[in-house]
Amino acid sequence: MTGIREIAIEAGVSPATVSRVIRNPELVSKERRQRVQAVIDRTGYTPNSLGVSLRKAKTNRLVAIIPDAISAFNYPVIRAMESIALENGYSLLLGDTQEMETRERSFAAMVSSRQADGILLFCPRLPFDVEPSIPLANQLPPMVNACELVPVNGLPQVNIDNRAAARDGVEYLLSLGHTRIGVIAGNLKSPSTKDRLAGYKDALRQAGLAIDEQCIDVGDYGLEKSEQATRRLMKQPQPPTAIFAFSDEMAMACIATLCKSGYRVPDDISVLGFDNISYANYCNPSLTTIAQPMSDIGRVCMELLLPQLRGEPMVAQNIVLDHTLIIRESTGPVKT
Template sequence: MSSIGIKDVAAIAGVSITTVSRALRNPGRVSKATRERVLAAVSEAGYTPNKLGVSLRTAKSGNIVAIIPDVGDSFNFGVIRAIEKAANNHGYSVLLGDTHGSQERERAYAEMVRSRHADGVILFSQHLPFDIDPQQPAAQQMPPLVNSCEPVAVPGIPTVTIDNVAAAREAVDHLIGYGHRNISVITGDMESPSSQDRLLGFRQAMQAAGLAINERHVIHGAYTVENGQASTNQLLLRRDRPSAIFCFSDEIALGCYSSLQEHGFRVPADMSVMGFDDIRYARHFSPPLTTVAQPVEAIGTYCVELLLKVMNGETLEKTRYILPHELVVRGSTRQL
């Protein structure tokens, strides 16, 4: 496989890498003379630009596609609404691809970009729906793509998220500060980078406080109400019940509430409950849910703005954008 890259073309043409990228992807943004010089350098170097990435920028559809595992999830729904608002402000429509967690469906929706039904992708998944050569820069092999919340393990892909490790650590520190020592967690899907990071944050907080972790109190599941209810049922059957439960999403916390109520436990008198996300209904739980707020509006807006820059051939300052979170203390946690 040839090792010739865009840097070689830029050196031969005597222009910047950005200019080469624009000449190939957005020819209307450079002069005819510059484009001809770049094409001559491409021929001399024997460089073969990714045809998908080049051709997609020569005909605009006015659409972007958001590929999401579960549009019914309250957190995802909030980000989608923000994406639609930001996209519409820039004259774009959003095509929604609800994959139900299927990688096959992710790839099918990604084909909308190949067929020019969309100009770019916002991806809510850790799975990259395109085949790429890991030895070559990812951005040169794909259509415009921005990753939201669940980072893809491929360098160079713009990602918008929060610091899930720090956020989880802060949530657990709050429980420890209230005197809780026996703390359980109910995770989401452990293939999810956000779940992995939140579990790491939990472990770091417990270790920093010198507290032992009861591995039987680390319950793995999914980001669903049903998981919250079933997992809490498991915890309540044990003699060494925790005094607090950290749920990796507010929807899990809702299921946790349901189980506790069904078994006659009161929140927070008998059990403190911590959520994550601060969905729009969290303040209306009974009692209102203590949780970690993610900046839903900002996440959606950033995704669109970054995608538009990539679609226009602009060079981003960085590829990982960490937005601030906030611990929101309400009535579901109490001092022991």
């Protein structure tokens, strides 16, 4: 299949020059432009429709590509994005991927098929094939990446410092006298999970404590798996005196499991969550958690996307928003 790289080789120019001939021919000398165009005409190559021409074919729709569109964390993010989208004449379509790459690409293809104008990406994979030698902004539609960050340079991205947030939470548990702290982690392939796990280990090392891998279990952001992880942690010969769950929903499943098993929270064991979803203040006991600014995440995503929708170039940015430790009733001093 003929692509930009093959065109460049045959025309004796760089892939970037081919890209400029397609998108900004006035920036290329007449001689080079003619050479490239001759190869394009001969091969019948059709440029990727995600380029400039696509940006001019407005649908006034945006697509948010999200691993779990109905999670309590994502709801405030989506609501904030939708509010700003509507204010600016756009409707917001939700693409619930269930962490499947095929679905991510299918929803992203809505832009190339002119069903949407831009993408709000909450997945850790770029749903397009790109040529590394060409600037990312020349190959992608308007797009912002948030929360689960894609490891490529050039995208505007919005997140919190997950590593620092987890470290702050564990340091708080350490300040209460807990030295054996269990973890219920999310998906181990998730960038946010990796960062939170690193922050947990940072705090233990800084306190002079060894890392016990038996204290780390996986709930995969699911309620049933979090229940199972809680039971495994508490069956250890030396069970933890505190558990740090990487989401509030997993923390609530953890608390429910502990209570069913006869433990008192926080008298017997403390539980720390992550996110500060709306239910965190209303469970029993109310949940100590690390708050993410969910509405601000959605707002900033739209603020970065709107200029692109107006035709301005994509600009690489990494916006890091503040996190906050919210202390409630689910944590207390270690039992002596």
